[in-house]
Amino acid sequence: MSDRRISLLFVDQDAIFRLGLATILSNYPQWEIVSQTDNLTDALTQLSSNTVDLITLDPNLRGQTLTVEAFYQQIKEISPETKICLLSYALSWQQQQDFREIGIEGYCHKGEFIDVLLENWQKIIEGEIVWPVISSSQLSEFNQTISKKNWLSKVRKSGIEEINKNLQLINKNLKNYPSSTWDKIFWQGRKRELLTARWLVEQLLPVDVIVVASPRINSQIMKTNNLSSIGTLVATGEWLNLFQETNDKLENNLKNLTNFLLEIDILKSEKKREILELVLKQFERIISDFKFIETKSMQISRNRLSVLERLWRESALIFLSKYCLNEKQISLEDMEILVEENEELVSKEILQEIPCFPELFDYIILDNELETKESNQANLSPEKKKETILHNVVIQVANGIVALILNYFSNNEKVKKNLYNIDMASSREIAKFRNRLAWEYRKKEYWQEPKNIFESQYRLFFFTEKGIDCTFVYYPRQQELESLRGLRWAVTILLEIRDAIAPLLRSLVGTVGTTLVYILTQVIGRAIGLVGKGILQGIGNSLSERDYPSKPKKQNSKS
Template sequence: MTQAKIKLFIVDHDSIFRLGLRTAIAQYADFEIVGEGNLSEDTLRELTQGMVLNVLVLGISYTESESGLKLTRQLRQLYPQLPLFLLTPNLATKQIAKLKSWGVRGNCDRGASVNSIVEALYAVAYGNTYWSTNDVTPQLWQQALANISQSGRIELEQTLQEIEQKLANPNLSDWERVFLVGRKRELQSARWLSSRLVGEEIVLKESANLEPVDGAIVPIAPTELACLPEFADSANKTIFERVVTDIQMGLNNRTKIPLEIDLLQPAIAKSLCHLILQRLSETIAQIPIAKTLDRDYTAYLEELWQWSTAYFFSQHYGSNEKQLQLEEIYRLELTTVQQNIFNDLYGIAELFDYLLGKPGLVIDNMVYQSDNPEAIARIEFLLHNLIIHLANGVIQVILNNFYDLEVFKYKLYKAECRSDREIARFRNQLSWRYRQENYFTHPQNIFESRHRLLVINAGVIRTIYVYAPRKTELDELTGIPWFSTIVIEIRDAIAPIVRKLIALVGSGVVFVLTQVIGKGLGLVGKGIIQGIGSTIKDIPRNNKKP
């Protein structure tokens, strides 16, 4: 039986270097180059079009070190299961330790011989690691000191690894994160000092490398890169592809606002957002140009939510009986989704106008051309916000009607959120969130003339605020939301006075403590010391004869 070839993808900024590497590797029958690209977003998009790889080879030179390391982290976040091998300037142990912490499988010098590079590629393809270093041999006294302190340095490295694992938890509180970051800096300082003293850095032992033997060891299973949505050629294709890449980087919620998609497994949340974005691109292509005159896109928004819910439900459940129930559920849930989801959406008319080809975009009362970076960035933020809210609307229907289906618990939910207690707690958090936003957060944003957007940045969901006049909405507030704005106004009115009073009281307290009590204590203390001194003088002393 013929053994499958080792499939490689080469990424390097220098096209001549890529050509030379391809030509050199082509001499070895065990390898197959399935693609290549430079250090850019285009390469990420090409990788997301779906392919099968054993090793991804990334070349980084001195001049592109910053962009190369950024792409390295992006690739590790996008494809954590894909072995990544770097061709870099010769690295020291501390630099290799950083790459190891990212999950890189090995590196080799860019100027190394072809045989060395091929040997390294074999090692990585067969599930091992290969690291090339350029360290100076420590002196005898440093070697002795290294042997004596080895156990302590190993413990230090293990503690650092534990801290890294804890920091990777997105559910850490701010206090825990601050404490762990401070502890990490202390240990890193100790590691730097010890490495300078002993002339080497400690490297934790890994599994022993296996040498490939005919008929005994085969390359690790190739990684199939998931094929992301493809969009028809249009003026919006580049924007859609950029948003797809943003979603693929991750959807870790760092907003302190509970979101429905927090319940989902990461891959499921990404696929849902991809589904909505692809359907949005198809919807935009079907909207007639005449519709841009009245700018009422509510019906299209509702259809997008309804279609995404039905497709997502059938994709993960597939019951005709339940499908029939969805028609009635849509009518019952539409009012709730409009109140909780659609009413919090900002810039829908501007977003649809832009995607339909209307020239220009108004930002902060200034008109920007459609291809202006400011306009493109704002449109991407509006897309992020729309997709996240629609995804929340889809999961809200499931949580309100089918949350207890076991098939959803195993297929969709995170492992720690499958119990009935955790699901009930999660639903209660969402319920309190919408009450708080309806009565307090939403009126405050209206009063402060701003809108909140949920945006995706480097694998994390964050909140940003954009200015927008909301005088009409402020005049229409009634009941508790109106009272919330009055409380805010009263607080703003009395806050300067309260601060002055606190400052005045604080100054008075300081004066009393320092000038009255402090001086009083000083006089008493002085009197005690003088009394002790007088007593000492009065003590009779034995006169000694000369």
């Protein structure tokens, strides 16, 4: 390799991945990202004023007016020496062949190690064609490998099913049959062993080989089929157990046990479980992207909100495409535009309000430990706090997806039939539910949230065996308190006035109460008692004289 700096143009709609790659390439001085963008039209505009050696391009771009083929042709007219390399998670064999026939010089998987990635890019710049190739002599061996993997996948499936059966029995024993402390410790240890065994089976044995026909949608659906099989880079250890334990808790009852209304309450129980599992699995996949980057850059940690926005966007697109897509009324492209147009609103109203996510993100990505704080209701250990924060993130992101459905598909009969509880499927009940939600939003904004800020706490929803519950955890919020204005500020003043006069009122009420008791019992009570006693004595004397008349006097006899 020469010492000349190599210039890159990076085209990808995933802002987090672009940022991560730019960060890690900063450690390689020979490579320079001249520009980066999320659409092909802007990439052409930037190339009119800049010359680059290589364009890395994710072909699965949404909402593009320019095709990859048209983009390639225009690039070659502007700068014939510029090479193009596709950089994506999954391209089918047919798709690879189609792009190669266009003339694109190479394709690399996003999961490649950075050194392998740079080596392939260097080969493309030097004029080589870098594509995964299976020659005719290797085709027979390839088919044998597929057969072997399919056989192993059956073993994998059978093993996981057996492990899951044992886990269910252990969970049932721990839940329904109280035993001694030593028995509980034994069964909990057995449960951890089975969870570890299941993870090893999922990682070491292959899944079924699947031919992808529609790459953009199917690649998204494939990514949600397994919690751990997709992201082998999602590593090992405590945080993986955190995700797995959360996934296990989604098998329990998901009834809302709190006094707060949730958007997901309108869903059928099985659909509620499905959307929560979807969000959890998408979150796991996004984390696997960051684990691939393997950087502790603080620049990445500042983009935590982008992680939540990406999580909501991808989960919403998958869920809506499954239940709300109607080719006659709304196409996939329209659905994507709808999600993108509402991303900012959902981010402002819901995602930005999700508490403690930065701490969870830093724990998972940057290996920072969470501080132990006391909640108002219970003492939360670091492990319990991580789990509670993760549960709340999953619930709130799912709420954001359902909010979009309620705003745009609330009266769609197909949606109502597939998603809503039967007792909430009428137009009247849906309107009542939406009005209650609107009231909850106003109450939270103007009363509950100022109160929580003043009391230095956050409300977190979490999963239990009986349903969804909530708790309050301590968190310093002095800066937010100082920035309150208007009605929200007035709420804190009212709370402070109440706290100030409450002891005086209690003392005053106590004094008045004691005085009243004394007057009623010692003064009025005694007076009434004396009067009553006199009346009773008079009545008694009257009765005595009437019932027992005096004896007649004896006359003295004369002698």
